[in-house]
Amino acid sequence: MFELFMDSLPAFIEGMKITLIITVSSLFLATGIGLVLGLINIGNNKILRLIAKVYIDIVRGTPLIVQAFFLYFGMTGYLGFHMTAEVAGTIVISINAGAYMAEIFRGGIQAIDKGQMEAARSLGLSSTQAMLKVVLPQAFRHMIPAILNQFIISLKDTSILTVIGVSELTQSGQIIISSTYRSFEVWTMVGILYFVLIYILSTIFRQIEARLNND
Template sequence: MNFLELLKDSMPSLLDGLLVTVKISVVSLIFAVIIGLVFGIFTISKSKILKAIASVYIFIIRGTPLIVQALFLYFGVGQLLGIRFDPELAGIIVLSLNAGAYMAEIFRGGIMAVDPGQMEAARSLGFNYFKSMRKIILPQAIKVMIPSIINQFIVTIKDTSILTVISIRELTQSGQIIIAQNFKPFQMYAIIAVMYFILITALTIVSKYIERKLSYGNRS
């Protein structure tokens, strides 16, 4: 089997794996944004308890490898609770929690970048803390955070390849299954690398475009 034949025969399976990769990444990032928003606000809260909760969560997640987190949840927690996780569900949970810790720092940085006077002005108008955040602070902070959020999405896509350890049939796992059938690891991993490269390059271009648009908008 030459390279073109290998490419033709393997592409349907690889595209299915790529679809799983993108689906898990998108769903995980949505949950990660929610988690990051909550814990990002916790980190700047005046409550010592909320700050401590956020600090412990971020410290643990950022201080342990993603592969260990995946194995701990899928095998460790699964055995402890006597349940068998669906691999894709476990992958989404792990990626959401992992990316959420980094998103929390992105949100913290974005919120801190907004002039503190904005919050004071909102409070003077009678807005409570959460309404001030929702109406005044976050809309401004989001502009600062969008490039970082897209960058985290790129990182999350790369991280899905680690989920092969819990048998998720994403792009890398699909390639490994094909390799087990045709024993052509060099060609197959080259194809997989190119597919990741195309996807991530496209997202990087989008990120750079958005960053330029936001910078132009800020100057005007």
């Protein structure tokens, strides 16, 4: 098994690299989507709130694999353009995670006492300045565990992207199995590598959370 692991290591490393690139890129995009939608959800514009609600309900109400097929095969074929599987995978994970991040931001912002906004406004800050400088920094501390959880979910969700041909960690395992026929050993190694990735990222996030809580 050790010899198999060493022979397969280059393919595993390449798969892990693609997995991390898609996950990290998606998290940044999803954070932007979630922040915008979260602010819309606590705003007063009913039309924008309806649009945000429809988006969140559709994304959360359909499987990720269907969303991947819809974007990569459905939309590209219907609109007549091409994108790589990696780009499509990043967009799908971003759109999917963005809907959940929106609820994280909404809940985090609403958890902050309204008096914080009122106090900031009384000091002469605009609503935008008060939100960016007073409310969001406090809300972010409460959101870190939920953001970490979503990050881990998104990392594991990248395994679904193998259905559209993304050469991430899971597909690397499938390719190795097709040439070695050693499913048990290969899937064991893939599971261990996912665990190691998630454990390292969880440790980093916990250190960030501890540092922020100590400030």
